[in-house]
Amino acid sequence: MSEAVRTIEAGRPPERFARGWHCLGLVRALGDGQPHGIEAFGTKLVVWQGADGELKVLDAYCRHMGGDLSQGTVQGDNVACPFHSWRWGGDGKCQQIPYARRVPPRARTRAWTTLVRDGQLFVWNDPEGNPPPEGVTIPEIPGYADGEWTDWVWDQTLVDSSHCREIIDNMVDMAHFYYIHKGLPTYFKNVFEGHVCTQYYAGTTHEIAATGLPIDIGQYEGQQTKSDATYWGPSYLVDKLWNSYGDLTIESVLITCHYPISSTSFMLLYGMVMKKLPGMDDATNAMIAQKMLAMIGEGFLEDVKIWKNKTRIDNPLLCEEDGPVYQLRRWYEQFYVDVADITPEMSQRFEFEIDTTKAVDFWQKELMEKEAAKASSS
């Protein structure tokens, strides 16, 4: 009898876009008085700041003759289309047609519900057209408004030929932190509840592990890196990070978020604020934050390289040291179905802690052997 070979089920990426808040970028970049075009949610959006200081988001294609509003100009609170200068307000209504006696009664385009939080702009996407439910929001960073943190360092990268589920999978993927991100996870736990998904991570570095010092396993506290990362909805990850270098602990908040462009491409945005280090001026603090973000950015590029070359897989074959991939995807599914079709399995609380004993033991041995080989060859 021949042994059955496992077959990959690639499935198909969903046609619709996730219900939830999506960050489009920083207010400081989008609020410069110019209209900005953003390809997202299978169409194009226009973002601008009106004279009233508010950021507004509409579908970019003018409902008159299809002009691209992001190529137009800001006129007072409105955006003017470059084609025939129809003026659109942030509420989606055509406010004025300079050459016409009156505006047709049904001149209304799609206005996106916006939220500004700690210097970032969000839009609410819901294929059913409902407003955000009570309690579904983006948390504030405590102390951000009081200047305890550096200003944002921020970057973005386009990921084409992948659905954004790939980046969500990272939430439960303990082992890839070793192979892709040069980390060594020693504690790893996931919790799903409602529209929220958390990953607790503690770990050390390859360098520290290679010294052969004993590694404390299964403890959230006391490692070189500690991270508490939560997705608030389908696309916005707030990662509270503590990195220790001897006596110095750097505390930062790393944002990893995305908005879908099509069902097979998305924009990956990432940014960071760092708790200002006492005794250092703002410029030095900003420089450290910039350096940390650059390193994290390199890590994302490693992820992107994997995504570009991997296949979509709906039936991953897992071992015990892998995190709860199926439960994660069940949780993620809630954002792609109508609210009425969300099942208890998608939103009930589920907690999963990985046993890292075998992994840490193997990885440390591997790193020590590499170190020894390096030492004997030099």
Added chain:
Amino acid sequence: MDPVQCSRCGTTVEVSKASAAQTSIQWYGDSSSCPLRADLSVGDTCPYLSDSIRDAVLEGRIEVPAT
């Protein structure tokens, strides 16, 4: 999975362990029945529930495969 009742709030969850250090906890519904919830981070396991699970393991009500 085996049921475990929290000794503090009486909520019943289902628990399984693949090893001494691995734990899965399936709740039925949200965790609002936990009186500590408001003071805990979303990802924190309630310490009373953790104790109840530990007791269940000690009493052999949850099977822990030998490693």
